């Protein structure tokens with residue numbers, strides 16, 4: 001992905017794109033992927049980096065949603081299980097089978113979860129990742145050595161998927177770019193352009209790095225801005241009432257030995273009636289999440305002290321070694337774009353988590369809700385509106401079987417796995433400069449060549465792009481990321497031809513953001 005080259009495409013003021021997508025999170029990228037599978041021309045903008053919003057802050061599960069099954073949302077679970085199976089086939093370098101263990105304390109729970117998860121297995125049909133089963137106390141403790149033994153009756157194992165969310169977003173952007181989509185990060189949509197009949201004909205955008213402005217023509221405009229959807233809806237119609245209710249979920253990242261094995265822990269019912277996961281991810285343990293209503297959408301939401309306490313207290317009920325604030329390596333918060341509840345109600349968990357596509361009078365198509373797992377289907381359902389908006393015929397969607405950038409049957413070992421077929425060319429960069437073999441941080445496997453690659457091939461333009469979303473160090477260990485930032489800034493400056501002032505301002509920016517991922521001891 002070459003940002004200057006893609007920006008050049010915006011200079012042609014006569015060009016009319018089939019679809020312009022606002023938002024480079026899972027929703028917008030799903031739309032782009034499906035649109036290119038039908039041969040449409042697409043331009044996609046994100047006002048920040050790809051997946052800077054909610055799409056880098058998920059629990060990292062590709063799942064049907066055991067919780068939604070318990071709530072009786074069978075249609076959503078069927079759909080998500082199909083998408084889960086397909087994603088593991090289309091991006092095997094980023095998404096894999098993850099066994100989960102539910103600790104069981106009573107005979108009644110054994111029956112309930114065993115039966116419920118058999119139904120979940122059955123619903124995934126041919127795309128099943130493995131059978132659920134009851135395991136003994138000994139087996140449960142062998143697989144989850146960090147689990148408290150007290151009162152344990154056994155465990156129920158079931159299978160779901162796990163992935164790297166921000167890397168998937170990037171690889172989707174690369175797939176779209178390779179198929180001719182003009183994808184751009186740090187380009188903000190500032191207003192919508194309409195004709196005399198009040199129908200949308202395009203967008204005004206601004207490059208946040210050069211401050212250059214452009215007008216872009218498009219037959220259909222998609223609002224895929226997650227928790228920011230209301231802002232675009234109000235650009236379209238200043239009278240539009242608010243649709244989105246942000247609901248925050250946080251995760252704490254601990255050392256893996258708090259749980260101890262390769263399996264994940266699923267706590268099916270917390271004090272507030274939710275589910276809590278503790279999932280191994282890139283050598284650490286991600287524990288979460290919460291569900292806290294927030295008033296305003298934010299790109300960098302912050303965890304509340306009471307949310308941190310809640311996650312630590314809940315985890316302490318299950319883990320033999322009790323985690324404290326001092327053990328937290330990183331904390332990250334994300335906002336769910338839930339549908340605003342009716343006047344007087346605040347119960348977001350009762351609102352359906354399925355996605356919605358809304359067509360405004362002007363022709364603006366807004367995609368909202370849903371989840372990462374179903375991003376492709378969400379894209380397909382949105383692109384289906386093309387005929388209604390433009391009157392033009394639409395080819396059949398082929399996105400269900402599209403391989404995503406990096407996909408390979410021979411996933412490289414170790415941390416190179418997430419790069420898929422790009423691992424080798426990244427390693428080859430060290431032939432150009434042997435110094436790039438150097439590790440970025442003694443406790444992380446990543447090497448300097450990965451920073452060069454991120455700049456050259458993955459449209460990284462800020463230190464945060466590299467440390468938060470190209471390699472995930474900020475999410476895994478915020479202090480390690482802060483310590484690594486000067487090295488990353490220098491490497492990027494040399495590669496991008498930037499001066500010392502750029503390094504200073506980037507480090508100030510990065511440290512300001514990264515401090516939010518550290519928690520007070």
Ligand SMILES: Cc1cc2nc3c(=O)[nH]c(=O)nc-3n(C[C@H](O)[C@H](O)[C@H](O)COP(=O)(O)OP(=O)(O)OC[C@H]3O[C@@H](n4cnc5c(N)ncnc54)[C@H](O)[C@@H]3O)c2cc1C
Nearest residue numbers: 023025026027047053054055059061189226249371372373
């Ligand atoms: C705590 C938590 C845990 C979750 N866990 C899971 C999980 O394990 N599995 C799962 O399947 N799903 C999960 N989800 C759901 C999933 O993460 C979200 O549904 C998904 O990431 C939403 O993506 P999005 O593209 O709609 O929004 P976002 O990722 O927020 O993307 C919107 C983008 O729009 C851009 N934007 C906004 N305004 C403009 C503008 N004017 N111009 C240009 N760009 C603009 C923003 O910069 C942003 O990048 C979780 C969600 C949360 C909050």
